[in-house]
Amino acid sequence: MNAALGTARKPAPATASQTKSDPLAGLKPRLEVRSLNFFYGAKHVLHDISLTVPINRVTALIGPSGCGKSTLLRTLNRMHETVKSSRLDGQILLDGENVLDQDVTRLRRRVGMVFQRPNPFPKSIFDNVAYGLRVNGYKGSIAEAVEKSLHRAALWDEVKDVLQKSAYALSGGQQQRLCIARALAVEPEVMLLDEPCSALDPISTAKIEELLFGLKEMCTMVIVTHNMQQAARSSDLTAFMLEGHLVEFQTTEQLFTTPSDPRTEAYITGRFG
Amino acid sequence: MSSWAGQTHRKFRKGVSYLWLSTTALCALIVVGVLFFILGCLVWNGGSNVNLDFFTKLPTPVGETGGGMANAIVGSMKLLFLASLVGVPIGVIGGIYMAEFGGKLSAFIIQYTADLLNGVPSIVIGIFAYSLIVLRMKHFSTLAGGFALGIMMIPITLRSTEQFLRSVPVAMREGAMALGASRWKTIVSVVVPAAYRGILTAILLAMARVAGETAPLLFTALNNRFWSPGWNQPTASLPVIVYTYGISPYDDWQHQAWAAGLVLLGMVLLTNIIARTVLARGISAPR
Numbered sequence: 001m002n003a004a005l006g007t008a009r010k011p012a013p014a015t016a017s018q019t020k021s022d023p024l025a026g027l028k029p030r031l032e033v034r035s036l037n038f039f040y041g042a043k044h045v046l047h048d049i050s051l052t053v054p055i056n057r058v059t060a061l062i063g064p065s066g067c068g069k070s071t072l073l074r075t076l077n078r079m080h081e082t083v084k085s086s087r088l089d090g091q092i093l094l095d096g097e098n099v100l101d102q103d104v105t106r107l108r109r110r111v112g113m114v115f116q117r118p119n120p121f122p123k124s125i126f127d128n129v130a131y132g133l134r135v136n137g138y139k140g141s142i143a144e145a146v147e148k149s150l151h152r153a154a155l156w157d158e159v160k161d162v163l164q165k166s167a168y169a170l171s172g173g174q175q176q177r178l179c180i181a182r183a184l185a186v187e188p189e190v191m192l193l194d195e196p197c198s199a200l201d202p203i204s205t206a207k208i209e210e211l212l213f214g215l216k217e218m219c220t221m222v223i224v225t226h227n228m229q230q231a232a233r234s235s236d237l238t239a240f241m242l243e244g245h246l247v248e249f250q251t252t253e254q255l256f257t258t259p260s261d262p263r264t265e266a267y268i269t270g271r272f273g
Numbered sequence: 274m275s276s277w278a279g280q281t282h283r284k285f286r287k288g289v290s291y292l293w294l295s296t297t298a299l300c301a302l303i304v305v306g307v308l309f310f311i312l313g314c315l316v317w318n319g320g321s322n323v324n325l326d327f328f329t330k331l332p333t334p335v336g337e338t339g340g341g342m343a344n345a346i347v348g349s350m351k352l353l354f355l356a357s358l359v360g361v362p363i364g365v366i367g368g369i370y371m372a373e374f375g376g377k378l379s380a381f382i383i384q385y386t387a388d389l390l391n392g393v394p395s396i397v398i399g400i401f402a403y404s405l406i407v408l409r410m411k412h413f414s415t416l417a418g419g420f421a422l423g424i425m426m427i428p429i430t431l432r433s434t435e436q437f438l439r440s441v442p443v444a445m446r447e448g449a450m451a452l453g454a455s456r457w458k459t460i461v462s463v464v465v466p467a468a469y470r471g472i473l474t475a476i477l478l479a480m481a482r483v484a485g486e487t488a489p490l491l492f493t494a495l496n497n498r499f500w501s502p503g504w505n506q507p508t509a510s511l512p513v514i515v516y517t518y519g520i521s522p523y524d525d526w527q528h529q530a531w532a533a534g535l536v537l538l539g540m541v542l543l544t545n546i547i548a549r550t551v552l553a554r555g556i557s558a559p560r
Contacts, residue, residue, distance in 0.1 A: 108451055117444060182448075183451070
């Protein structure tokens with residue numbers, strides 16, 4: 001499974017990386033990205049990315065603004081297709097099946113997403129969480145599923161008496177947890193989080209990080225962040241990206257303590273980015 | 274002599290400033306004044322004729338005082354109802370297409386056409402409805418009048434629906450799509466509900482706008498001294514009453530025209546106020 005190791009374009013004096021152990025040793029893959037190239041019009045945004053996301057782990061994508069980490073994340077549930085001029089080469093496998101060949105609405109039920117800013121719908125708290133269930137024709141009890149998801153998102157105690165109130169009555173941090181509950185309701189196998197805490201205060205951020213770490217037993221997480229402390233605190237594996245290339249992919253501990261690429265080291269020690 | 278301007282120059286500058294300040298204030302005053310002057314005129318000349326009879330009775334023959342405009346009020350409402358049946362669905366659904374599906378070129382073409390249609394003089398719309406419906410059916414009718422007003426409503430509802438839909442944040446659409454909602458489902462269940470207050474306001478304002486149109490009604494709905502049952506006969510309407518009674522040589526008819534104008538303006542103002550109250554409560558989607 002050497003596809004898992006980030007393919008650095010300009011191989012740095014490769015010394016350490018070969019000798020280091022495979023960060024994915026003993027882990028089952030959930031998502032496999034294989035030689036992915038991505039374009040916005042004529043602009044080549046992602047260069048030959050290969051990356052394996054293991055099951056029931058939190059994988060963080062870090063890198064400076066504009067390095068393509070959000071773009072990579074959005075290809076995983078094909079949200080990139082909302083931009084008409086985009087083009088994608090390569091393969092993305094979810095449990096071994098290419099996501100590009102699947103029905104997109106079914107794919108998005110299996111691969112949920114939480115966005116940078118909380119984006120609740122102009123509906124009640126209950127209807128927000130129930131939305132995905134209704135859209136996907138859920139057969140069981142919607143009320144039970146809503147309650148379960150709100151529990152999982154650690155929001156139930158705060159909202160149980162105001163379920164019929166507008167979601168906009170909640171604070172920013174609560175809204176983001178509501179969005180997480182909304183994504184969890186359809187029981188996705190993978191959850192993509194695009195800088196989910198960048199609009200939140202430190203206390204709400206801490207709550208969400210703790211929450212995500214607890215949820216990984218249920219669902220595989222991929223989180224984009226440009227907050228390195230956040231990646232260090234809440235992820236198991238970390239991929240460092242730069243200018244559309246995947247520079248390094250390691251266990252979080254290894255990447256932050258003994259990075260094998262000098263560019264990674266320069267970034268995590270704060271010399272740029 | 275010092276190099277600074279003297280007393281006279283300073284006085285001149287202050288004078289110019291004062292002059293401009295008064296000019297702008299005066300113009301602002303005129304804007305407000307015109308509306309109140311019209312309103313005052315209507316109340317002065319027609320206020321005493323607006324009584325219960327005006328809303329419940331038919332017009333009386335010349336020479337007899339009293340009577341009302343019940344048929345014109347109901348006629349106007351029927352015309353507006355028909356106009357909305359034509360204008361609202363086409364405008365709103367077309368607006369959805371423009372905001373959500375239209376490519377750059379098609380959106381430009383539709384937008385440009387809608388703006389042109391909005392600028393077509395109402396009398397031309399009237400003659401269009403006349404040749405299309407009245408000439409074929411060989412008689413004037415409520416139907417033809419409603420159709421003409423409906424055509425006028427289309428561009429207004431279309432453009433405002435489009436603008437309100439475009440103001441719904443992209444993040445909200447993405448949120449729905451990321452949960453597996455199809456494009457249509459996203460629009461119907463998230464985007465339109467987020468913009469519905471704005472759309473509703475636009476519809477009310479479009480109705481208020483065409484409620485006062487006279488020219489297209491003159492040769493479509495024509496007029497009627499009596500009740501107009503069904504949809505297939507000529508009908509009285511408030512704007513046409515203002516026109517025919519206003520130019521008549523009889524004193525009581527002229528007062529009735531003032532009263533009809535007052536009721537019409539009252540209805541339009543009321544719609545405007547309702548629309549603005551709805552809007553003031555906020556478009557439901559923030560940010």
